[in-house]
Amino acid sequence: MSNQKNSQELTGFKKYMQEQNIEFSWNRIGIQALGGMAHGLFASLLIGTIISTIGMFIPGTAGEFLAEVAGYTREIQGAAMAIAIGYSVGASPFVLYSLATVGFAANSLGGAGGPLAVYFIALIAVFFGKLVSKRTPVDLIVTPSVTILIGVLVAKFLAPPIGRAASSLGGIIMWATDQQPFVMGILVSVIVGIILTLPISSAAVCAALGLVGLAGGAAVAGCCAQMVGFAVCSYRENKMNGLVSIGIGTSMLLVPNLLKKPVLWLPAVIASFITGPIATCIFQLQMNGTPISSGMGTCGLVGPIGVITGWLSPSDIALAAGMSGVHPGALDWIGLALICVILPGVISLVVSELMRKKGWISMGDYKLV
Incomplete structure (x- = not known):
């Protein structure tokens, strides 16, 4: 009876979702994904900030080099966060690599809410990328295309409002300063x-x-x-x-x-x-x-x-x-x-x-x- 029940649970849509490693749970979407985002931010912008601070006290070419490195980390922080999110939720290789573009777009368009925008949009891109991953003979083309196109499209519509919502906190802060x-x-x-x-x-x-x-x-x-x-x-x-x-x-x-x-x-x-x-x-x-x-x-x-x-x-x-x-x-x-x-x-x-x-x-x- 138990085997029959398990067989029924693993048919149709549920079976497909399990095969594609798509899971809608608080642990995966909330805990694992947010943890991955924080790791990605640390390994890009924040470690770059530390490097930049060290560079302030080193004169000459070495200090300039550290400042240059820090600049690169600021530019790539969105991509790093998105890839880290993808990795934390078990994205397949082509989905994972494609998230670099999605994260860069979401962070750029998200302004003050960049990290939050990357979090939501990367998860959406991962979902659609996983839906098609390894399901066609031309996975090399289909999976990156779906992940990037949907991710950037969602970023164009979702990231700016998230950025404005984050910036609206400024009104509360300015009220507090008075x-x-x-x-x-x-x-x-x-x-x-x-x-x-x-x-x-x-x-x-x-x-x-x-x-x-x-x-x-x-x-x-x-x-x-x-x-x-x-x-x-x-x-x-x-x-x-x-x-x-x-x-x-x-x-x-x-x-x-x-x-x-x-x-x-x-x-x-x-x-x-x-x-x-x-x-x-x-x-x-x-x-x-x-x-x-x-x-x-x-x-x-x-x-x-x-x-x-x-x-x-x-x-x-x-x-x-x-x-x-x-x-x-x-x-x-x-x-x-x-x-x-x-x-x-x-x-x-x-x-x-x-x-x-x-x-x-x-x-x-x-x-x-």
């Missing part, structure tokens, strides 16, 4: 920090808003709280590999874990809630470097370095907003270290340990997939 420094520090820090961890480009949002000054400083605090906070409170599970890849790479690596158990977000969010107003009201931390640095956090140490370069040589946007350079004193340096590294680490660790004792966090919850 509040009193204490309230503004909390709101901007928490909102931008959460955006940093989500598959949305916080750097692009901050750049589009020209986020500098105290608001930029609050954004730096929130982004650093997410990255350093998650790196520290997940150390038990991920050890030094996680400390480095999350702390100076991206907290987006933990998105699959957060989707499975949203309470895991609390330590980093609480850290950003506390460090934001400390940055704005006590240390008056300002981002007068390039606005994009406001949304980078400790990724390649771009956020802290942006603050330092803004002290010494304010960006054109900061100058236009009436900001000026400063001669940093001991309090400025202490504030920068506390806001970007020390407080996020300590607060997140204390909160996460309390949550572990309460049973809200279990061993393995933060394990990178």
Whole structure:
């Protein structure tokens, strides 16, 4: 009876879907695909950001070469994310290779929502590519053609609205910047920090808003709280590999874990809630470097370095907003270290340990997939 039931389940459409390795499950579409996207982003844009940061301190040809490499990683990030998504959901070779074009198009057309656009559009392209994969004598032509044409077509219609939706978050951020420094520090820090961890480009949002000054400083605090906070409170599970890849790479690596158990977000969010107003009201931390640095956090140490370069040589946007350079004193340096590294680490660790004792966090919850 059981064999007859299994035979019936593997006929027609269900059988075809299984043969093509097409699975509509939360684990595959949500957890595996988002994990793959984060890995692709890390292996392109984020590692490029780290390389670029190193290049800033190396003079001459070597520094120029590292800057050139970083430029290539920025251009190819969409392709890298799409291929990583395809690999994570078991795409066949021709589907996988074709996703480079799809990812590039989706990221280019998606603007601030580029990573999110790549995620949805790559999954759609994978589905149609898998439908026809290895089903014709001319698979070399059919599968890449279907994957690329449908993927790019969907990108043209879907990516721009996703980009506009991501950019609309800027309205919320700008409303937050108009509040009193204490309230503004909390709101901007928490909102931008959460955006940093989500598959949305916080750097692009901050750049589009020209986020500098105290608001930029609050954004730096929130982004650093997410990255350093998650790196520290997940150390038990991920050890030094996680400390480095999350702390100076991206907290987006933990998105699959957060989707499975949203309470895991609390330590980093609480850290950003506390460090934001400390940055704005006590240390008056300002981002007068390039606005994009406001949304980078400790990724390649771009956020802290942006603050330092803004002290010494304010960006054109900061100058236009009436900001000026400063001669940093001991309090400025202490504030920068506390806001970007020390407080996020300590607060997140204390909160996460309390949550572990309460049973809200279990061993393995933060394990990178």
